[in-house]
Each structure stands twice: as C-alpha cells, then as structure tokens.
Amino acid sequence: MSSVIATTAVRGRFLDIQNTVAQARDLHDQVRYVEDGLLLSENGKIKWFGPWQDGQAQLPPDLQVQHYPDQLIVPGFIDTHIHFPQTEMIGAYGEQLLEWLDTYTFPTEMQFADPAYAQKMAAFFVQELLKNGTTTALVFCTVHPQSVDALFEAAQQMQMRLIAGKVMMDRHAPEDLCDSAESAYQDSKQLIEKWHGKGRNLYAITPRFAPTSTPEQLARAGQLKAEYPDVYVHTHLSENKNEIAWVKELFPEQNGYLDVYHHYGLTGAKSVFAHCVHLEEHEWNCMHETDSAIAFCPTSNLFLGSGLFPLKKTWEKQVKVGLGTDIGAGTSFSQLQTINEAYKVQQLQGDKLSAFEALYHATLGGAKALELADKLGNFNLGKEADFVVLDLQPTALQQLRQSRAKGLEDSLFALMMMGDERNIHSTYIYGQCAYVKDHAA
Template sequence: MKIKTAIRGQFLDIQTLVQQPEDISGQVRHIEDGLLLIEDGKIIWFGTWQQGQQYLTEQFHVEHYPEQLIVPGFLDTHIHFPQTEMIAAYGEQLLEWLNTYTFPTEIQYQNKDHADRMAKIFIEELLKNGTTTALVFCTVHPQSVDALFEAAQPYNMRLIAGKVMMDRHAPEALTDTAEQSYQDSKALIEKWHEKGRALYAITPRFAPTSTPEQLDKAGQLKAEFPDVYVHTHLSENKSEIEWVKALFPEQNGYLDVYHHYGLTGKKSVFAHCVHLEDSEWNCMHDTDSAIAFCPTSNLFLGSGLFPVQKAWQKQVKIGLGTDVGAGTSFSLLQTANEAYKVQQLQGYSLSAFEALYHATLGSAHALDLDHQLGNFNVGKEADFVVLDLNATCLQQLRQSTISNIEDKLFTLLTLGDDRNVFATYVYGQKVYQKS
C-alpha cells in the first residue's frame, strides 16, 4: 500500500539554482498557508492550502504545523563522524590538533561496538539538528563505514560516506597501504553505494597522509566507479599548504596534486579551500568540483576566512559544512550564523536567503543531488525540517518586532540552534520530534 502524507503549514524554499547571489531573492518561494503532498517518500504536489485541498483524499494522513516554518532538510557537505566525541578540544591549529586529539580518538574505531555506539549518537545528533543528508568522513577502518550506514538505514537517510585512505604521517594503528585502501574501498563501494539511499565517497584524508601510490589507487577507484564521490581536504591551513608543496614538488600546488591523480570533478567535494590561489579557483570551476565552507571549524582552528564572494565570481559550487569535531556545532543554523560573521569580516553581507540557499539547494548542488533534494519541487525526495521560530524567550521577543519573512529568517539563523528544530522528516517520514 502506498504511504501518503500531507503536510500543512508555512513553507519557505529556493525554487531554482542561481548564478549570482542577487538572483536568489527572485527565486524565494514563501507560502504562508501551504500544502505538501507526499507519496512513498516523494513530493507529488506542492502549493497553497486553498489550491491543494481538492487533491486531499481520505488516504492522506494530514499533519498541520500552524505556528512553525517548514524548510527543506539541511545538507551538511563536510563532517567527521568519529570526531563527535572530541568536539571542543582545546588549543591547537590543524596539524597539531590532528596528532593531539584526532588520531588517538579515531584509533578506537577499530572496535565495531564502539563505532556502532558512536554512529547511533551521530545520526541522532544530525536529525535533532535538522540535517537530513551529510557527506561524512569515517575512519581508516572499514567497520566504521559499516557502523555509520547501518545506523542510518532505519531512517532511510541519504548519506554519503567513505573509509579514510591514509598510508603515511599517522600512527601505525591508523594507516593502511595503497593496495589495502584500494581493496577495502572497492569492497565498501560494492556493498553500500546506491543501496537504499546510501552513497559512497572515496576518501583520502588529505594529500600529506597519502603516498603518490595511494592517490594513484584513489584515482583508479574513481575511474572504475565514476558515479561515486571524492571527499577530502584542501588548503585549510597555511602550514599544511607548505607541507604539501614540499611533499609533492613536481605538482603545481595543492589542488594540482588531486587533479593530477584524477580526483577532481563533478562529484568531488573539497573541504575548506580557505587559501586557494587563482589558478586553483579556475581549476575548481573548470572541473566542476565543489567546496564545503566550514566557518565554525575555520574560526576554531584559526585557519582563516573563506571568501564566499570569490566563489560566486569564479562560479564554483559551495555548500555549508559543520566539520564536527573541529567545527563546534552540528547545527547548520549556527553554522550559517558564523558564516555571516566570516563574510562580514571581509566586507560582504551574507543575506538570510543566501544562507538558506547554501544550507539547502546550494549544498544539494555541491553534492550533485539538486535533482533529488534541496527544495519542494515535485518529484524530489521529501526531506524537510519543521522549525520553531520562537524556541527561546529572546527569539520570541525579537520575532515579535518583525513581520517580513527575510528578517524572521535572519533572526532564526542568527539566534537559532537545535532548540529550534521542532520536527525532522526523512523521505516523508517523521524521524525526530522535539519533546
């Protein structure tokens, strides 16, 4: 029997992809009393309540949210599942932080029971924060990937993840070999890619922790399985960039290392990209690669300020990433708040609608999923979030002074967090309800 759900309430989304930020406001769709009809996880009709009542048969179960705001599910374009338990670790920049905190934590994931326990917490945190899709780093251990996909399966989440490939400059307990990483990754691709809504990402941690032989194997995997993703780090920290140049002197900069091994392209997502050179921006554009902008992480590790304006100028796809655990929150509302501040420091005002775009349709585009996710267009998968605009006394006070939707959204993005997530729906099913 077909599962039919009808959602009534106030809706907000961005209707189509745009080329420039000033075009976003013209694509904003705000329906104060709207109706979303869902059948077997897909959107079959969307519009006003007045127009949609005629399609409501007795088969539909109607859920009404008269006081809330409903937006597409948030897409997190870069996050580390095994770093959940080391979020808020003090006092280091990137390279020292990896050695001091990250690697010791990730060693524990050789234990499947530990990985299972943490994967459950991780998925629950995503859903509690309104994140319905994420691009995720696991650890070097294949069982960490199994644990994550197994935890996501009961919710039918569209999750993209992969086993870290790392064969040097890390503790022995966290390294594989070029051949082993190839074999493990290939087996995981065959096991998980496109099983249900699961998708796989080839995941070299970053160029310094992979030998040329391993990067060559990563490129071989991408050639053999062109439909899978590539997910790694790029130009996060100035010391890291210098290290890459010393390790790969034959390549023309950091991005050229990945490009040389066939790892750029439409489904390649590079986290951070804080310090790209002009030639690298051009390569990102020419290869249709994407960037995960991770403001809370870039601030926490003192990495630098990512230039959103430059991404628009160069027509490079970007999405928002929390980058837990260098990032300090699972909430893409809080991440958007920090994104605004990072742009303010560079003389650019990130509008509320642009921030929503980067967290929804823009991120879907960065993940090559905008044909399936990111707004309420008919035919798309029904992942969405029901938001309470008045979750705190301060929010209630502020929201009572404004009436237009853009200011209301900006207030939510500035003051909001997981307390504002009233309910989360994945593939048309409610998977989280605020207690």
C-alpha cells in the same frame, strides 16, 4: 523504519528556493513562500505541493494532516563536510590543524577499530543530525571499514541519504590508523560494491588529505574514481598555511595543493574539497573548470584559526559551494549556528551574507554542490521529501525578536543568528517524521 512508505500530508508555512542560480543577486526571484501550504509525499517523494486552498482536493479520504500553523517548514539542511568519528572530541582545546590532528583526532579515531563502538557512535551521530534538522550529509568515517558499515547501517534504518567513505591514509599518522595503497584500494572497492546506490546510501572515495597519502595511494584512489565514475571524492584542501607548505614539500613536482589531487584524477563534478580557505588564483580556475565543489566550514575555520573563507569569490568564479559543520573541529551540528558564523566570516571581509543566500547554501546550493539538486533541496515535485519544521521562538529572547521582525527575510535572518537545535521542532526523512523535539519519533 519500513521500506514501504505511506502517503504523508503536512500543512503549514513553507519556504524554499525554487531553482539554482548563477549569482546571489538572482536569489530573490527564486524565493517561494507559501503562507498556508500543503505538501503531500508518497513513497518518500513529493507528490503535490502548493497552497492549502488548492490542495485539499488532492487529499485521500481519512488521511491525517500534520498541521504546523505557527512554525516554518524549510527543506532539510545539507551538511557537505562532517566527521562522524570526531563527535566525541568536539571542543578540544588549544591547537591549530596539524597539532590538533596528532593530539586529539588520531587517538579518538583508533577506537573505531571496534565494530560495537562504531555502531554506538554511528547511532548517536545520526540522531544528532536529525535533532539539528540535517537530513543529508557528506561524512568522513575512519580508516576502518567497519566504521563505514556502522554509519550506513544507522542511516539505512532511518532511510536517510548519506554519502560516506573509509579514510585512506598510509603515512604521517599512527601505525594503527594506517592502511596501505593496496589495502585502501581493496577495502574501498568492497565498500563501494556493498553500499553505493543501495537504498539512499552513496559512497565517497576519502583520502584524508594529501600529506597522509603516498603518491601510490593517491594513484589507487584515482584508479577507483576511474573504475567507479559515479562515486564521490571527499577530502581536505588548503585549510591551513602550514598544511599548504607541507604539501608543497611533499609534492614539489605538482603546481600547488589542488594540482596534487588533479594530477591523480581526483577533481570533478562529484569531488568535494573541504575548506579551500587559501586557494591561489589558478586553483580557483581549476575548481571551476573541473566542476569541483567546496565545503565552507566557518565554525572550524575560526576554531582552528585557519582563516576567513572568501564566499563571494565562489560566485565570481562560478564554483559550487555548500556549508559544512566539520564536527569535531567545528563546534556545532547546527546549520543555523554554522550560518551564524558564516555571516560573521563575511562581515570580517567587508562582505554580506543575506538570509536567503544562507538558506540557499544550506539547502538547494548544498544539493547542487553534491550533484543532488535533482533529488533534494526544495519542494519541487518528484524530489525526496526531506524537510524540517522550525520553531521560530523557542526562547523568550527569540520570541521578543520575532515579534519585532520586519517581514519574512528579517524573521529568517534573526532565526539564523540566534537559532540552534532548540529551533528544530520536527525533522522529516523521506516523508516520514524521524525526529520530534523532546521525544523520539
């Protein structure tokens, strides 16, 4: 794709959340629905947005308008935790977290030592994101720097905003997948210099999780964060009870799992911790005090038998949260499928997840969790023009259900419970159509 982007005009039904909120109950006041709207983007940014009636005068002469009268247009979905090297091992049978890593994950990730293989899988991965309406993701690569290069190159071709990093891992893993404290530091430093802030790419310091890093490596990760305060930290936390017990054995001097990361300077506004299913009270307090974020990954939490994430507690504790598909322990690239499972996880705890709250977590709330709410997540002027055109009735069953919908919220809820990649009509990245269902854009 060219780096100079012409003006794009899109007309249709638009739905977004106008502002971030402190409590779920405040969301209704922030829902913006424009029955017949116009979005104009220029150089990848939203230049004008509002009712079609008011916007026609803004149209440059001879500009073709893409019109989606029967679809619903929402901001691009944001995936706050996903592993691109695990794409091919999705749906691997029969294990919980630690055994699953040894049996399936590590052997798969070894293949990414080959740059050609990494490039092939990166191209496939980016296409799967687009097919599912995901326009921004926070991504684990492998221990190999070439896996990071491959992913950022694939994202750059689409002008896609991705955050990614090289795994740091110097123990409790196969020798071929281990780096050292020093090499992890040097490789990560070079990758930060090469990629962070280049185009729409952003870098994340990525220790896999506390058990696979020595104290020396975690100290070096903290050193990187201190040297490059603008980069992200992305890792796992309190996913599985055996994992938590293991961390306490390995780091007895620390006050629990989160304190390991906090001790080494790895908490903060741009730190995203995947899972957090079993946080202790003092850890919730630390998450809030450090402005750290959680990636809630319901499909993988269920698939690996990890537990039920208390989403309601994120509002009570004022902790930022986004949704993660967590491919490949997660079972779908689709944020619609992820929301479906997130709803059920709350039901099992006697809580509810409304359609508007789910939309918030998948868009503007996810952007807030990634400290990108000034750039992404809704149709406010000046934001990056990433959005998805949704087909609400790609199947006979969905058509029937939508014909019985009792208003917008019910229609959206039905989409989220029944939807998947078949509902993605088109995906726009930086104002340009990057994917159209049934044929590449």
